[in-house]
Amino acid sequence: MFDHGKSVANRNFVIYRLPRDQKHFRVGISVGKKVGHTAVLRNQIKRYIRQSLLELKPNIDPQMDFLVIARKPAASLTMAETKQNLVHALTMAEVLKSDVDYI
Template sequence: MRKSYRVKKEEDFQKVFMQGKSCANRQFVVYVIDKPNQVHFRVGISVGKKIGNSVARNWVKRRIRQSLTELKPHLRQDCDFIVIARPPISGVSMADTKNNLMHILRLAHILLA
């Protein structure tokens, strides 16, 4: 995913946390904020140390990014959102990761039908 599709700055992360709405399931928490003037969506991914060592955290981030890349045409373009991984995600297959991510994005109204 290109850099223009990422939320990178701390102030942008904090704005989404403070002003955005959240949804959660067992594997993920998603915060979303509407940005009506934006050309395309931006996403931030957060994987904490409870998930495991750096290898495990990067492995989870790669799976989330891959799932979002596959879902890109079906996502709302006028929002910023942050995906936070929860500890049960570390032992989940790629298909289950994508299904759980699709579930939470539907609940947050980011994934279009």
């Protein structure tokens, strides 16, 4: 599905995006075993990503599907660092409005 979309990455996350004609955005989150060797750590990373996206929701383009893939260094991030890195990656992917201060 994302073959025709755009991808961007920073050190901690890869974002695949696909513009769609819909009323709200959809998101997928992927955290592999190479990122966190325990389920507890992988779930914590996913919770941090979901909470960050919830806080950013008003500024996310509603006509967008995107996939967030965590890279290995994401395992050592705090909640604030996770949000900061997601803002950077989502802004590069043109999913977030770039004229708002998020942090």
